Amino acid sequence: MPTIPGQLTPSPRLLLGPGPSDAHPRVLTAMTTPLLGHLDPQFLELMNETQEMIRTVYQTKNKMTFPISATGTAGMETCLVNLLEPGDKAVICAKGYFGNRMIDIAGRTGAEVTTLTVPWGQVFDLNVIRETLQKVRPRVLGIVHAETSTGAHQPIEELGKLCHEFNTLLVVDAVTSVGCTPVEVDAWELDAVFTCSQKGLGCPPGLSPITFSERAMDVVRNRKIKCRSWYFDLSLISTYWGGDRAYHHTGPISMVYALREGLRVVLEEGLETRFARHVRNHHALKAGLEAIGLTYTADPAHQLPQLNAVRIPAGIDDVACRKKLLNDFGIEIGGGLGDFKGVAWRIGLMGYNSKPSSVLLVLAAMEQVLKSAGAAIEPGRGVAAAEGVYAQKV
Amino acid sequence: MPTIPGQLTPSPRLLLGPGPSDAHPRVLTAMTTPLLGHLDPQFLELMNETQEMIRTVYQTKNKMTFPISATGTAGMETCLVNLLEPGDKAVICAKGYFGNRMIDIAGRTGAEVTTLTVPWGQVFDLNVIRETLQKVRPRVLGIVHAETSTGAHQPIEELGKLCHEFNTLLVVDAVTSVGCTPVEVDAWELDAVFTCSQKGLGCPPGLSPITFSERAMDVVRNRKIKCRSWYFDLSLISTYWGGDRAYHHTGPISMVYALREGLRVVLEEGLETRFARHVRNHHALKAGLEAIGLTYTADPAHQLPQLNAVRIPAGIDDVACRKKLLNDFGIEIGGGLGDFKGVAWRIGLMGYNSKPSSVLLVLAAMEQVLKSAGAAIEPGRGVAAAEGVYAQKV
Numbered sequence A, B: 001m002p003t004i005p006g007q008l009t010p011s012p013r014l015l016l017g018p019g020p021s022d023a024h025p026r027v028l029t030a031m032t033t034p035l036l037g038h039l040d041p042q043f044l045e046l047m048n049e050t051q052e053m054i055r056t057v058y059q060t061k062n063k064m065t066f067p068i069s070a071t072g073t074a075g076m077e078t079c080l081v082n083l084l085e086p087g088d089k090a091v092i093c094a095k096g097y098f099g100n101r102m103i104d105i106a107g108r109t110g111a112e113v114t115t116l117t118v119p120w121g122q123v124f125d126l127n128v129i130r131e132t133l134q135k136v137r138p139r140v141l142g143i144v145h146a147e148t149s150t151g152a153h154q155p156i157e158e159l160g161k162l163c164h165e166f167n168t169l170l171v172v173d174a175v176t177s178v179g180c181t182p183v184e185v186d187a188w189e190l191d192a193v194f195t196c197s198q199k200g201l202g203c204p205p206g207l208s209p210i211t212f213s214e215r216a217m218d219v220v221r222n223r224k225i226k227c228r229s230w231y232f233d234l235s236l237i238s239t240y241w242g243g244d245r246a247y248h249h250t251g252p253i254s255m256v257y258a259l260r261e262g263l264r265v266v267l268e269e270g271l272e273t274r275f276a277r278h279v280r281n282h283h284a285l286k287a288g289l290e291a292i293g294l295t296y297t298a299d300p301a302h303q304l305p306q307l308n309a310v311r312i313p314a315g316i317d318d319v320a321c322r323k324k325l326l327n328d329f330g331i332e333i334g335g336g337l338g339d340f341k342g343v344a345w346r347i348g349l350m351g352y353n354s355k356p357s358s359v360l361l362v363l364a365a366m367e368q369v370l371k372s373a374g375a376a377i378e379p380g381r382g383v384a385a386a387e388g389v390y391a392q393k394v
Helices: A027-028 A041-058 A070-083 A096-106 A126-135 A159-165 A214-221 A234-241 A251-270 A271-291 A318-327 A356-372 A381-391 B026-028 B041-058 B072-083 B097-108 B128-138 B158-167 B214-221 B234-241 B253-269 B272-289 B316-329 B354-373 B382-392
Strands: A064-068 A089-094 A113-117 A140-144 A169-173 A193-194 A210-211 A307-311 A342-349 B064-068 B089-094 B111-117 B141-146 B169-173 B191-196 B208-212 B307-311 B342-346
Touching: A027 A251, A041 A064, A041 A210, A041 A251, A064 A070, A064 A234, A064 A251, A070 A096, A070 A140, A070 A169, A070 A193, A070 A210, A070 A214, A070 A234, A089 A096, A089 A126, A096 A113, A096 A140, A096 A169, A113 A126, A126 A159, A140 A159, A159 A169, A159 A318, A169 A214, A210 A214, A214 A234, A251 B253, A271 A307, A271 A356, A271 A381, A318 A356, A356 A381, B026 B191, B026 B253, B041 B064, B041 B208, B041 B253, B064 B072, B064 B234, B064 B253, B072 B097, B072 B141, B072 B169, B072 B191, B072 B214, B072 B234, B089 B128, B097 B111, B097 B141, B097 B169, B111 B128, B128 B158, B141 B158, B158 B169, B169 B214, B208 B214, B214 B234, B253 B272, B253 B342, B272 B307, B272 B354, B272 B382, B316 B342, B316 B354, B354 B382
Parallel strands: A089 A113, A089 A140, A140 A169, A169 A193, B089 B111, B089 B141, B141 B169, B169 B191
Antiparallel strands: A064 A210, A193 A210, A307 A342, B064 B208, B191 B208, B307 B342
């Protein structure tokens, strides 16, 4: 007889890392809904509704807008593997861990990849990108909007126009921005954008909403050779999500239920209100973290509200502190990735979790944890600074 | 203001198509559990438990056993894209829609694909496969165990040994067999096997449990060039699911909760009992379907118990009948795929849904639907035949 593990009883957590964030309770409830078939007329209607809400969140009219049936990085792969063919030129802008990932994925398509880098925590100057576009004339330029490894917020409002001067398609990693900060696909002329379900949209991880402009779809439709991936081949998936609703793969029903409910929550709040909420809670958290002596890793002019990466103070044990936060307070924050491993902590205030109670609790807990690790922290200073921000009129 | 769709209120369904089948109620409940982080020590333990239960279901000791974070076909792609490099030789055995899919996916790896076919509904003779192995000497042979488009059950008990005589790896599509009929990975010497969550395992669609033998992992470890997919690259995913638990992608937490609960249900029942249950309910359904004049598409000696594909009687409107089943009785059965579109209906009795109440209800409903479509059906004959089977001692 095999050993059968016991009932599922995880400890309660407050997920303030780089994602997943806590799913909204309404989303968890939606997932208990019994299944429909993936070709049931009622499910097809739920797909339509979900697609229309993704369009609203992306601020786009793009027909080709739907969730890839896999997690966020699958969206990155979908964008690159559909737009690039062997021998094509691509420029990837890397300012952190996820830019590096994009370089790896673009390389696997057989494209010739040119890499642009700035130090971690910085963002790209559009003039530098212009020079590279002029020189390389790539089919695709890839860039991360919200770099989750550093907390840096890349300005991309003018980048689409710039790329189109050179007949280049702009691929944007919006995994950590959608639902937290504005992403205006049509106004900014973005060509292929991907995000995830488990951050700004307040759902569990498992889906990657993407959108492709008609300009990008023209490239997909005129490929010379088949896409290297079958599962991510838009020319095939579009038979299911794109119109005919013909079978491609079996849609992940419960995750679509979850995403639909998460999007309803987002739109009920309204995008502007949601973005303002993220900014306000960020200001409070930042005031608190700085009051207890922590400094941000990203360029202050380009700090993401939803992802606060701060330097671990000298002499403080990274892992021990995060363990104490988890075990004593049920709070998860993120460690550093790549170059920032052991150097930074990442505190996410995303979607459902961007709220005063998260801010005040994580500050109070961090004060205690840092103090018990030997830092010179005056109890209550961080919390008081955050409360000061909340006391200000909006 | 965007239009926000209403609350999620799908009609209740009994999913008796080729999958998804209904998820077990305990599985739906497990998905409401609040999230853990994908690197939380408690989640890592749930991963261990889930992997160990997948090993039990696959009857294997393979270390590299875990769920791919996407649906069943992603498992097919994972197996082929990791084992094949450009110029490698592959033999794919196609006896239906999913064998054809394997040919397409294998071709995208850059491998030289040799195709073996038999008419839809038939299975392969191992002597024919032997001749081809002898001639081609491929790196990989791919075959579908339970062909969902035809209901044919390919014998594979001796196929692994045969492949290994020629130093060929055996890749098996067990999407529709795992949890319904025996799949003995170690005893049958299968090298790379994939399945899905939404059939025999009684979960929603969204995960693809796979297992790789050490023989297969040796090939993965000794690749000359990078895997064409980043998301499905086992050399990368194995850092997360394989041992170090280092970040690769964000694990789909709620779906892993679901799979863990689904596997607990499977193991509490016991594999032998579960397989016997599928056979018994199949016998009852078959007796009923034949009593109302329907005939199976698959070779009778190789009929799957969990997937009953029958010919649509002459003069009967395929779509209208399935629509009536859905709207009047809440029952979904599957239409035909590919060559069998408009030719066959596919009735699944999988996992949680393989039970007498499904059998009796679908027979009663089909009697009514066929009668109202003009077939010469005597009401109650199908149900009576099924009841006759259930009345027999086991």
